[in-house]
Amino acid sequence: MTKVIRNGTVVTADRTWKADVLIQHGKIVAIGDNLHADHEFDATGCYIMPGGIDPHTHLEMPFMGTYSADDFESGTRAALSGGTTMVVDFCLPSPGQSLLEALQMWDNKTSKACSDYSFHMAITWWGEQVFNEMAQVVDKGITSFKHFMAYKGALMVDDDEMYSSFKRCAELGALPLVHAENGDVVAQLSAKLLAEGNNGPEAHAYSRPPEVEGEATNRAIMIADMVGSPLYVVHTSCEQAHEAIRRARQKGMRVYGEPLIQHLVLDETEYFNKDWDHAARRVMSPPFRNKLHQDSLWAGLQAGSLQVVATDHCSFTTDQKRTGVGNFTKIPNGTGGLEDRMPVLWTKGVNTGRLTMNEFVAVTSTNIAKILNMYPKKGAIVEGADADIIVWDPKRKKTIAAKSQQSVIDYNVFEGIEVTGLPRFVFTRGELAIQEHEVRAHPGHGEFVAREPHAAVNRALSQWKEITAPRKVERTGIPATGV
Ligand SMILES: NC(=O)NCCC(=O)O
Numbered sequence: 001m002t003k004v005i006r007n008g009t010v011v012t013a014d015r016t017w018k019a020d021v022l023i024q025h026g027k028i029v030a031i032g033d034n035l036h037a038d039h040e041f042d043a044t045g046c047y048i049m050p051g052g053i054d055p056h057t058h059l060e061m062p063f064m065g066t067y068s069a070d071d072f073e074s075g076t077r078a079a080l081s082g083g084t085t086m087v088v089d090f091c092l093p094s095p096g097q098s099l100l101e102a103l104q105m106w107d108n109k110t111s112k113a114c115s116d117y118s119f120h121m122a123i124t125w126w127g128e129q130v131f132n133e134m135a136q137v138v139d140k141g142i143t144s145f146k147h148f149m150a151y152k153g154a155l156m157v158d159d160d161e162m163y164s165s166f167k168r169c170a171e172l173g174a175l176p177l178v179h180a181e182n183g184d185v186v187a188q189l190s191a192k193l194l195a196e197g198n199n200g201p202e203a204h205a206y207s208r209p210p211e212v213e214g215e216a217t218n219r220a221i222m223i224a225d226m227v228g229s230p231l232y233v234v235h236t237s238c239e240q241a242h243e244a245i246r247r248a249r250q251k252g253m254r255v256y257g258e259p260l261i262q263h264l265v266l267d268e269t270e271y272f273n274k275d276w277d278h279a280a281r282r283v284m285s286p287p288f289r290n291k292l293h294q295d296s297l298w299a300g301l302q303a304g305s306l307q308v309v310a311t312d313h314c315s316f317t318t319d320q321k322r323t324g325v326g327n328f329t330k331i332p333n334g335t336g337g338l339e340d341r342m343p344v345l346w347t348k349g350v351n352t353g354r355l356t357m358n359e360f361v362a363v364t365s366t367n368i369a370k371i372l373n374m375y376p377k378k379g380a381i382v383e384g385a386d387a388d389i390i391v392w393d394p395k396r397k398k399t400i401a402a403k404s405q406q407s408v409i410d411y412n413v414f415e416g417i418e419v420t421g422l423p424r425f426v427f428t429r430g431e432l433a434i435q436e437h438e439v440r441a442h443p444g445h446g447e448f449v450a451r452e453p454h455a456a457v458n459r460a461l462s463q464w465k466e467i468t469a470p471r472k473v474e475r476t477g478i479p480a481t482g483v
């Protein structure tokens with residue numbers, strides 16, 4: 001059975017043109033004029049774009065004594081509803097646990113995924129077993145490894161562990177990722193705030209100032225440079241971290257930065273809300289920042305010093321958040337956003353002139369497909385690509401409301417924001433998943449996307465590091481050792 005999307009304008013990361021798109025067996029098979037098929041979908045007035053890719057989600061994740069509430073079924077259904085056709089989630093081994101065993105546990109969660117997905121593997125401890133298993137993880141198509149520089153006593157790794165792991169990534173042609181916050185300083189600041197009776201959700205933000213993130217970002221960048229590895233910094237939220245990334249890139253280092261849609265549009269005043277639930281629902285790490293930091297992130301997307309907009313979707317119900325009443329360090333960290341990332345970014349970015357449509361496609365889909373070495377299977381409208389396609393109606397409007405969302409939690413941090421720009425149709429590998437309000441997402445449709453190591457950037461960087469490596473100076477006439 002063939003499908004064709006007709007009468008629309010194709011928008012990719014680098015081009016905009018009128019064309020029809022023909023789909024067969026889950027792939028794009030032709031792009032051109034006057035194409036016909038068994039089923040026709042009308043895109044009059046709409047843009048035909050690559051489906052969004054969210055490279056940062058935590059579905060059904062064990063964290064801070066509980067599990068994040070959205071699983072692969074509700075999470076990917078929410079994603080599709082908002083035009084995101086692929087997620088990349090994190091496999092988190094417990095300290096001491098085999099990476100392969102953890103991967104098996106994460107695989108078991110995915111049977112009801114409605115969209116395609118991939119994994120990053122977290123390095124939460126270090127030893128010979130981890131060193132060896134990293135190669136097997138890469139052989140399974142997982143070529144990115146996450147390091148938490150925060151969450152002391154739980155997921156955090158120290159500089160020695162990070163150096164060893166980044167070095168191993170360089171050898172394997174893999175990409176290290178970092179959650180960049182100085183976990184030791186956060187622990188000290190948190191203890192001080194609690195001792196002073198500062199125990200509400202606003203203290204979460206006080207305990208993680210931008211300097212904590214800027215320092216860790218810079219440290220991770222320097223370590224990656226010393227081992228000759230590229231680096232991807234997740235949830236870049238502030239100017240200090242952005243500055244470190246920008247500076248590194250200007251020096252030719254292969255560093256990527258990922259702002260979240262939450263940090264781009266929500267600010268720290270949320271934590272000063274008198275309603276404890278309101279503030280706690282917005283507790284995440286790093287916390288929301290002020291308007292100056294937001295401007296820096298938008299500028300980074302415009303200038304190309306930041307490349308990707310993600311969500312870090314890690315949703316907890318109000319009841320789960322209430323675990324932290326009386327002690328902000330016990331509030332599960334995380335917010336949702338999978339359904340909202342694309343419409344909110346379009347509304348606040350494209351509709352305001354902060355982003356072009358092509359930049360929108362780049363930062364929501366194409367750039368990450370390239371960084372994670374799955375382009376043009378994903379992130380592209382080209383013949384042979386997976387038919388992960390959104391037909392985007394720039395005039396469709398809605399007001400974001402928890403009562404009508406796909407996520408299973410009981411609130412939405414974007415509640416009340418009116419968005420203009422929503423999907424008319426969403427296709428996941430050629431299957432129609434969304435038709436305006438109608439959700440046809442099919443649990444079990446999603447497939448694991450394996451990725452190859454040694455992406456072009458890894459190859460170029462290791463070549464350069466080899467050429468510029470320190471070399472012993474061969475000398476003749478070495479003087480005898482003195483007595
Ligand atoms: N970001 C957050 O607060 N929760 C999810 C885990 C993480 O990414 O740090």
Ligand SMILES: [Zn+2]
Binds near residue numbers: 179
């Ligand atoms: Zn994080």
Ligand SMILES: [Zn+2]
Binds near residue numbers: 056
């Ligand atoms: Zn995260």
